[in-house]
Amino acid sequence: MSSALPANYLTDKDLTMLQRVLIDAGYTEDMLFDRPRPFNVAAKLLIRLFQEGMTDPADLTVQLEWHFGKPPKKATATSARPYHRFAIQGLPVKVPVRFTDEGPNN
Numbered sequence: 001m002s003s004a005l006p007a008n009y010l011t012d013k014d015l016t017m018l019q020r021v022l023i024d025a026g027y028t029e030d031m032l033f034d035r036p037r038p039f040n041v042a043a044k045l046l047i048r049l050f051q052e053g054m055t056d057p058a059d060l061t062v063q064l065e066w067h068f069g070k071p072p073k074k075a076t077a078t079s080a081r082p083y084h085r086f087a088i089q090g091l092p093v094k095v096p097v098r099f100t101d102e103g104p105n106n
Contacts, residue, residue, distance in 0.1 A: 010047070018046045021060045026070060042068060 010018075027039050045067060046060055054060060 010050070014050065017057060018043070018050060018060070021046060021057050021064070024057075025061050025064045027064075 022039075022043060025042075027042050042064055045063065049060060049063055054063070
């Protein structure tokens with residue numbers, strides 16, 4: 001009597017879909033080199049869930065976020081201009097000019 005589980009082979013189409021789920025969830029190639037462990041564990045989880053019958057990419061993405069959270073995003077440069085140094089110091093940008101009725105000869 002054998003208790004072996006039936007083998008579920010993954011096709012190229014299946015692997016491409018699983019890779020797309022990983023990329024869409026933020027697990028990219030640069031993460032593989034920076035921190036390989038979360039990437040490998042996430043890939044193993046997707047394969048296990050897929051072999052257990054979960055084939056919808058949206059469901060797989062939800063499971064990734066539930067197990068690992070969202071991966072950190074890379075810092076991107078913003079186009080916002082930094083504040084002027086006077087604004088940081090709390091000073092007015094221009095010194096107020098006062099006009100008086102007195103002439104230069106008074």
